[in-house]
Amino acid sequence: MSRRRARSYSSDEEEGGHSRKRRRTTDVVDIEDRLESLITRVGEKSTSSLESNLEGLASVLEADLSNYKQKILKILCSCVIYMPEKMTVYTTLVGLLNARQYNAGGEFVELLVRNLKEALKTNEFENARLMVRFLADLVNCHVIVASSLLSMFDSFIEVTLDDNIPQVRSDWYVYAVMSALPWAARELFEKKEVEFERLLHSIESYISKRQKIHLPALQVWSSNEQHPQEEYLDCLWAQLCNMQGQKWMEKQILRPYLAFDGILSEALQHTLPQIIPPSHHDEAVYPLPSVIFRMFDYTDVPEGPVLPGMTSGPVLPDMTSGPVLPGMTSGPVLPDMTSGPVLPGMTSGPVLPGMTSGPVLPGSHAIERYLIEDQVTHILRSNQQERKDCAAALLSFPVKNKIPINYAIVEVLFGQLFQLPRSPYMEIFYGSLLIELCKLQPGSMPQVLAQATEMLYERITTMNTACIERLVNWFSYHLSNFQFRWSWDDWKECLALDPLLPKPKFIQEVLQRCMRVMMDNDTPIYVINTWIKNVESYNYLGQRYSTRDKTKTRRFKEESRPDGQHSPSTATSSRVTLEHAWRDKSTTHWKPYERKRPRRRPVRRWRDELDDFWKGTIWQWIAQDGQMWKQHAENFAQPRDTMAAQ
Numbered sequence: 001m002s003r004r005r006a007r008s009y010s011s012d013e014e015e016g017g018h019s020r021k022r023r024r025t026t027d028v029v030d031i032e033d034r035l036e037s038l039i040t041r042v043g044e045k046s047t048s049s050l051e052s053n054l055e056g057l058a059s060v061l062e063a064d065l066s067n068y069k070q071k072i073l074k075i076l077c078s079c080v081i082y083m084p085e086k087m088t089v090y091t092t093l094v095g096l097l098n099a100r101q102y103n104a105g106g107e108f109v110e111l112l113v114r115n116l117k118e119a120l121k122t123n124e125f126e127n128a129r130l131m132v133r134f135l136a137d138l139v140n141c142h143v144i145v146a147s148s149l150l151s152m153f154d155s156f157i158e159v160t161l162d163d164n165i166p167q168v169r170s171d172w173y174v175y176a177v178m179s180a181l182p183w184a185a186r187e188l189f190e191k192k193e194v195e196f197e198r199l200l201h202s203i204e205s206y207i208s209k210r211q212k213i214h215l216p217a218l219q220v221w222s223s224n225e226q227h228p229q230e231e232y233l234d235c236l237w238a239q240l241c242n243m244q245g246q247k248w249m250e251k252q253i254l255r256p257y258l259a260f261d262g263i264l265s266e267a268l269q270h271t272l273p274q275i276i277p278p279s280h281h282d283e284a285v286y287p288l289p290s291v292i293f294r295m296f297d298y299t300d301v302p303e304g305p306v307l308p309g310m311t312s313g314p315v316l317p318d319m320t321s322g323p324v325l326p327g328m329t330s331g332p333v334l335p336d337m338t339s340g341p342v343l344p345g346m347t348s349g350p351v352l353p354g355m356t357s358g359p360v361l362p363g364s365h366a367i368e369r370y371l372i373e374d375q376v377t378h379i380l381r382s383n384q385q386e387r388k389d390c391a392a393a394l395l396s397f398p399v400k401n402k403i404p405i406n407y408a409i410v411e412v413l414f415g416q417l418f419q420l421p422r423s424p425y426m427e428i429f430y431g432s433l434l435i436e437l438c439k440l441q442p443g444s445m446p447q448v449l450a451q452a453t454e455m456l457y458e459r460i461t462t463m464n465t466a467c468i469e470r471l472v473n474w475f476s477y478h479l480s481n482f483q484f485r486w487s488w489d490d491w492k493e494c495l496a497l498d499p500l501l502p503k504p505k506f507i508q509e510v511l512q513r514c515m516r517v518m519m520d521n522d523t524p525i526y527v528i529n530t531w532i533k534n535v536e537s538y539n540y541l542g543q544r545y546s547t548r549d550k551t552k553t554r555r556f557k558e559e560s561r562p563d564g565q566h567s568p569s570t571a572t573s574s575r576v577t578l579e580h581a582w583r584d585k586s587t588t589h590w591k592p593y594e595r596k597r598p599r600r601r602p603v604r605r606w607r608d609e610l611d612d613f614w615k616g617t618i619w620q621w622i623a624q625d626g627q628m629w630k631q632h633a634e635n636f637a638q639p640r641d642t643m644a645a646q
Helices: 002-041 050-082 084-100 102-121 125-138 146-161 167-191 193-209 232-245 256-264 367-382 387-395 405-417 427-440 445-458 465-480 488-496 502-520 525-537 547-559 568-582 606-614 619-623 626-645
Strands: none
Touching: 002 050, 050 084, 050 102, 050 125, 050 256, 084 102, 084 125, 084 256, 084 367, 102 125, 125 146, 125 167, 146 167, 146 193, 167 193, 167 232, 167 367, 193 232, 232 367, 367 387, 367 405, 387 405, 387 427, 405 427, 405 445, 405 465, 427 445, 427 465, 445 465, 465 502, 488 502, 606 626, 619 626
16 A cells, blocks of 8 residues: 555656646746747837837846846847848847846847858848848947947958959948948947048949949830939949938938937947858859839929928028928918918918928938838838738838838839849739738828829830830739729820830730739629720720621620629620630630530540541550641641631
């Protein structure tokens, strides 16, 4: 009895030990999940300020560093890559942790540098560029010594001096340095002016001597009449030069670490270890060069009322005071402007003609333009799998009240859609995302998209052929989701042009694709009738559409009911009729089997026709020889073409 009891007691203790282990493991997982949630959600909308949230989160992480240091550092390194839009938030958080625990800040820097070296070896260049930018911003948080950052930049620029390497390798390392300068240039200029000027001189020397034979092949338009099509490094260098003229100041980057300058400035700083770029090998695939796509400038943004939080533009010359300076929310008001109705959401009366109001789109060579486009690009990269989340993230842009964000979003989306030689993502992604944006902002986004379409149509004469095809695919897909509504009367001047010119050809291709979509979907009959009238007014399909097809289309109209409804049998015949009327069919005409098909085996099968044609020959063997099969294909189809014509 005693042995039995002892054995039972020991088994109970073992079961209790396993349960305690499971409970302990579950508790650890719950704490790690809570830490990950706190870190990834910082910077989102909250009732408290961002500074208070950062300070509270730093206190929580400081208390858990002793037990979960590796997990916390790993989460922060992941946020560097997957949440670049909140980069300055996380650099501030790292700065606060470094000020409280110097060793934790040093371990984070070592881990990030180790990930950077690994990304360079494995050709993950976009992730590496984000890490370089993060390290540059850590200088502002007094985590990294400015001289060590300049040493890393110099090692990157020295890659341009190597022999027997492709230009794309040198371009990327120079671009990685240039793309990080908007964040760290001010600090480097104040602390290490001489070394920083030497770095800029090296970049300028490389930009001036690099070859640009690829530029014509990557341009969307063959003419630069409207907007210059600059190479991406040339455009970024011009923007940096403009920023240098403004003493390295910008108005776009959110810098929460300025509120903790007193705390961060007292912290000890770390020195970056030596980072030597890996040697070139033939299997390395570097990012291709690109051309900066420009479609809008400040004159294309329509005038409108000044919304709360927006910065108004210059005032009229006859006003009593000078122009409105940046940062002012309003300007002097004339006596006549105080009267008049005030629309909902407006803070003042009607705007006089010629007065620019509302947010202003930054210029082509303004560094703010690059920062906006870069952040929109990061949002697309992070949310490319979910169009709804991507649209919501784009419309919740941090400083959307200071810029016309809809114009910036549309320009970046079309720039990626027309990017040569291929788009970064599938074409359907851009079409579905634009539809989602129109649904979320029905009062403004459709107008911007319509304006962009008109501008692209006016410049289609000089557009690349591959880009025209992508525009046709997108426009027809977009129309199919909005009941094929468009102001076709504005394009009627193309009726007098040669059908082979770009504008008529574009309309022809759009109409054909829209009709194919109508065949595949359950489109209402009145919509199809409207389209038939629109297409018949454009005589571009005259060569494709014979008298016989026109008779079928006319019969389809007569069979349609006035109320837009028809019987199922009529719908089937109408669908087949329209398919023959609008699709280019070079094969024989197909006549539907109008009677009900019997359940038994057909009297004559398709194999019987092949047996009769080959007259006893085993045609399955001949079918394996593609060359011989093609030679007899025309002879096999000729009798059937004759029967169909009769």
